[in-house]
Amino acid sequence: MKAHINRIKELDLSNYGNDFLLTWKKNKKELEATLLLAELLRKRHREGKPNLVFDSGLAVSIFRDNSTRTRFSFASAANALGLAVSDMDEEKSQVSHGETVRETANMISFMTRVIGIRDDMYLGEGHSYMREVSAAVQAGYEEGVLHNRPGLINLQCDIDHPTQSMSDLAMLKNYFGSLDNLKGKKIAMSWAYSPSYGKPLSVPQGIIGLLTRYGMDVTLAHPEGYNLIPEVVKLADKQAQVSGGSFKTTNSMDEAFSGAHIVYPKSWAPFQVMEERTSLLKQGDQSGLKDLEQSCLANNAKFTDWECTEDKMNLTNDGKALYMHCLPADITGVSCKQGEVSASVFDRYRKDTYMEASYKPFIIAAMMFLTGLKNPQTALDKLNT
Amino acid sequence: MKAHINRIKELDLSNYGNDFLLTWKKNKKELEATLLLAELLRKRHREGKPNLVFDSGLAVSIFRDNSTRTRFSFASAANALGLAVSDMDEEKSQVSHGETVRETANMISFMTRVIGIRDDMYLGEGHSYMREVSAAVQAGYEEGVLHNRPGLINLQCDIDHPTQSMSDLAMLKNYFGSLDNLKGKKIAMSWAYSPSYGKPLSVPQGIIGLLTRYGMDVTLAHPEGYNLIPEVVKLADKQAQVSGGSFKTTNSMDEAFSGAHIVYPKSWAPFQVMEERTSLLKQGDQSGLKDLEQSCLANNAKFTDWECTEDKMNLTNDGKALYMHCLPADITGVSCKQGEVSASVFDRYRKDTYMEASYKPFIIAAMMFLTGLKNPQTALDKLNT
Amino acid sequence: MKAHINRIKELDLSNYGNDFLLTWKKNKKELEATLLLAELLRKRHREGKPNLVFDSGLAVSIFRDNSTRTRFSFASAANALGLAVSDMDEEKSQVSHGETVRETANMISFMTRVIGIRDDMYLGEGHSYMREVSAAVQAGYEEGVLHNRPGLINLQCDIDHPTQSMSDLAMLKNYFGSLDNLKGKKIAMSWAYSPSYGKPLSVPQGIIGLLTRYGMDVTLAHPEGYNLIPEVVKLADKQAQVSGGSFKTTNSMDEAFSGAHIVYPKSWAPFQVMEERTSLLKQGDQSGLKDLEQSCLANNAKFTDWECTEDKMNLTNDGKALYMHCLPADITGVSCKQGEVSASVFDRYRKDTYMEASYKPFIIAAMMFLTGLKNPQTALDKLNT
Secondary structure, three states: OHHHHHHHHHOOOOOOOOEEOOHHHOOHHHHHHHHHHHHHHHHHHHOOOOOOOOOOOEEEEEEOOOOOHHHHHHHHHHHHHOOEEEEOOOOOOOOOOOHHHHHHHHHOOOOEEEEEEEEOOOOOOHHHHHHHHHHHHHHHHHHOOOOOOOEEEEEEEOOOOHHHHHHHHHHHHHHHOOOHHHOOOEEEEEEOOOOOOOOOOHHHHHHHHHHHHHOOEEEEEOOOOOOOOHHHHHHHHHHHHHHOOEEEEEOOHHHHHOOOOEEEEEOOOOHHHHHHHHHHHHHOOHHHHHHHHHHHHHHHHHHOOOOEOHHHHHOOHHHOOEEOOOOOOOEEOOOEOOOOEOHHHHHHHHHHHHHHHHOHHHHHHHHHHHHHOOOHHHHHHHHOO | OHHHHHHHHHOOOOOOOOEEOOHHHOOHHHHHHHHHHHHHHHHHHHOOOOOOOOOOOEEEEEEOOOOOHHHHHHHHHHHHHOOEEEEOOOOOOOOOOOHHHHHHHHHOOOOEEEEEEEEOOOOOOHHHHHHHHHHHHHHHHHHOOOOOOOEEEEEEEOOOOHHHHHHHHHHHHHHHOOOHHHOOOEEEEEEOOOOOOOOOOHHHHHHHHHHHHHOOEEEEEOOOOOOOOHHHHHHHHHHHHHHOOEEEEEOOHHHHHOOOOEEEEEOOOOHHHHHHHHHHHHHOOHHHHHHHHHHHHHHHHHHOOOOEOHHHHHOOHHHOOEEOOOOOOOEEOOOEOOOOEOHHHHHHHHHHHHHHHHOHHHHHHHHHHHHHOOOHHHHHHHHOO | OHHHHHHHHHOOOOOOOOEEOOHHHOOHHHHHHHHHHHHHHHHHHHOOOOOOOOOOOEEEEEEOOOOOHHHHHHHHHHHHHOOEEEEOOOOOOOOOOOHHHHHHHHHOOOOEEEEEEEEOOOOOOHHHHHHHHHHHHHHHHHHOOOOOOOEEEEEEEOOOOHHHHHHHHHHHHHHHOOOHHHOOOEEEEEEOOOOOOOOOOHHHHHHHHHHHHHOOEEEEEOOOOOOOOHHHHHHHHHHHHHHOOEEEEEOOHHHHHOOOOEEEEEOOOOHHHHHHHHHHHHHOOHHHHHHHHHHHHHHHHHHOOOOEOHHHHHOOHHHOOEEOOOOOOOEEOOOEOOOOEOHHHHHHHHHHHHHHHHOHHHHHHHHHHHHHOOOHHHHHHHHOO
16 A cells, blocks of 8 residues: 555646546546555555545535435545535525526535536536536635635536546456556447436446547447537547557447457437437427437337347457446346346346446545545545554 | 443354344344443443444435434434444435345445335335345355445334334333343233324334243234234244243233233234235225225224223223333324323323433444444444443 | 633633524623634634534434525534534424424434524424424433433524524624624615515524624614514614614615615515415415415515615715625526626625625534533633644
8 A cells, every 4th residue: 555655646646636527637647646546545445444534524415317326435435534425405405507506616615625516417518517616616715715625526427427437447457457458458338228218428428538548449339320429539539549549439339349358338318319308408398308208219229239148248359358337237137128238248247347336436535535635645644554 | 331341242142143134033142232232332322422433434224214213313323333324315216126226235335334224114025125135235245346244224124123122122121120120021012093094013013023032921902903914923922932921912902901011002004904005006006095095094993992091001000001102102182183192191101202212322323333343342342431 | 712712711601501592592792602612613624623522423404494505504513513414304204393393302312412493484483493392302301311402503593593693793793803893883784675585584683683782883674564573673672772882774775775884685575474474374375375475576576676786885884885695695687687786796795795604604513512512611622722
């Protein structure tokens, strides 16, 4: 653990800042520090050593969408560091944009060290809301209204899902032995069939937006029309070139799986559908929304063969690619009639998906530590026991 | 307090396990340790001494039915031991059976030390759900997904209500001076009239399932048809024989009260009605449910004389039996027109019922301590101050 | 800080008691101690020093009306002192009057150190509910059911809003340099137009009920008919005479603003309307309630010129009165078409209103400290670091 602490102290974190909103706004040193710290906190937890670096303070969570695992990961992380969770339930206290956001963000922050936000339902909304909150607490801090600048953590927005993608990266680092070992490994980030509709784009976008920076061969696969936000796809392409990896898109799940070391089959709604949905929602067009859902489900139904079956797995490297999922997965014959993955494949990798999820509380704790403490590198000494 | 600690250390707790689901699955030594520890924690609390045996960690509560007193007892107990409560609200995050239970149980447990569950509404559901959760976290622990095996505490199921019955036992031990003094004491666990419908069976079942083990003369009284789960009644009978006490059932409240040292008059719905209700609920038969409620209330109304009045109290030992209730009681002329107990009787024993309730946070804390800590007997040394 | 501690120790707090319900039930020494302690806790917080005077225990909040800022202030204060918040959500567990209040108050208090209640919607209800809770926990403590007498804090009732008015007083003390400097300062507590209806009276009542005790010239302004509770107005008048200040009422906003050092323009519903509303609510008269709302909104609309504009501000002392508001304000063209304050005025004082709000967590913490600890003056030594 001493080695972890020393390495983190060496890294230049002077621009880390108080927000963790998009992985691609953090440089590689900053991501490395986040991973190392998560590993350190996890190791200490497993040895029964406390990680209480805050003596008190609130960790405020704002969930604008349902959540179980992220909610509990956030609560666990906060508690492990010594913070108390206070949920800002949007039914209890209405939040909106503009002046109200500025005011509310300050009003909840007088003794708050971390704010975590999940706002992933509407394209063009989540990330921009988080930036509003960030600007508000930054100004409050600079004006002296707030004594601490709360760290702000994206718990899933319309663009990125950094606590998920960083947990996935922690899993991959551990699975393959090091970040260096990820170079040249092929990952298939593939759309998969689901009987439900309107799943956010943030997981696939988060994956291609992060893993293309580690020299991996990233293939994004989806049926025609199931596009992601174009800017994120362009970014992934550019990052792959810089990192010495590659980035490809295809409309064939088989092509993506072929020779892959890792597969990540997961459903999402087409970017264009999400845009239309947001627009209909803003207009309050209920019948338009119902029509959209019907046509979208009907379109999904054309692609039920986009399922991660044993046959598909046989296409991967030695037939033994690591199967990943952010959970809950739509498992054929288990959680639905027909879904993203067959029961036998899921069952073989069930423990791996649980392990993948087990990194999240520690990734969030590392983000809290680095964004919410005034001098995180100095505070590392508290963990040197 | 040293004496309490020494006695608990002497007791063989090697099979205590990580669950407290049914009192009759714990041997007498394990129950004694639970009581002694609750007394120790209570005594220390009253002396202003902290009981913070966990340095951090979550205590997750899952309430599938409304609750005030158990909710606050759970929160108090968790806080007293150093844990933070995280409510798993079923409206926020849907929980069901099978794969979903396994997954969710693990996802909420990465840094969780205790899980408390209340699921008492449907016969055949609550206890089996708790066993699913138990199996899930046990497997997760054995697979290495979870570093700690969270303790699992039944906060009321369809079969038993161990935090209530153990609090009642703590009250009785204190009231009569010792567990030994309970031998030969007569308790009337009696049905009583209530204008409401569908009250769970877990309190009377918990009482007869626990107190028959302490050599008491337990009489279960209810109008014809208001049966409890047959297996629990059989168990009570068998236990009474082993412990040298007795167990009787009667359809006469007077007979039960006659000469009793303790009376516990409380309403419940007939076992058969609860079974039918569960079946109608599963079929979603709303009109069937309404009919059932009507016929059940009409049947209840035949037994309004099953009220704990002064006359009834006069039948008890010296007219001075201890009146017990898990609260809230239906008090005639106070909380309803006609109910379980007359206002004058309740008022005379009001303080006693509050004292009875006051044991619950400490009983729950003792269960958390014994199921959630890796080496509870070693941890006792932290309480030796 | 040593000076603060010494001064608080000198003050006679023997009658402070365990409740903080109405500022006018506290003498000036008790109010001074509360302010000084809030300042001390705030200063220590800003220096990064912990204020953990409780080692464990619950702070129970009961909100019978929506709240963001008070909820988070309460949570922050509790956490800063070492308590864990447990919300008593009235949807989760129904609370009412009489026997139920007595019982519930005790059931939630076995390990509770502080209870905070917000109940401001119905005239004649909030304060009387708080007194019921107070009597219940006092009796429980005296009977030995509760080992600690929980402190009880009014987080806004139908009569007073002491956490707000005391925060406002802390702001004014800091703004003008001392409490002594408030003598002779003119404050305009003025009604202002709002497009919403049914706002509580507790803020204006709290302001006139507190600031008239500090030798200020307090002018209460509102359109004809928008009266406050008569008893509070009489009290303000009497207090002003005692303190050497003055108290006036007027139906002219201009008169109130004229020469004022401080303005507090805020909407409220007329006392008589609130009385009628309570009565209609008790009768469950939905159509009567709708009619009342319509007629009240129509009446409000006659007074849209009661807006704190630049012109109005120019009437104040040097045109530079301090603008105060409990937030959220109805800002013309920002949060509504036409409201309590013009955008330019609000914007100039926005930071001041945020600072005003920033005192609240510390005021609440001071109240928790003084009502919830057995020997608060002795406990001050823990803050002498």
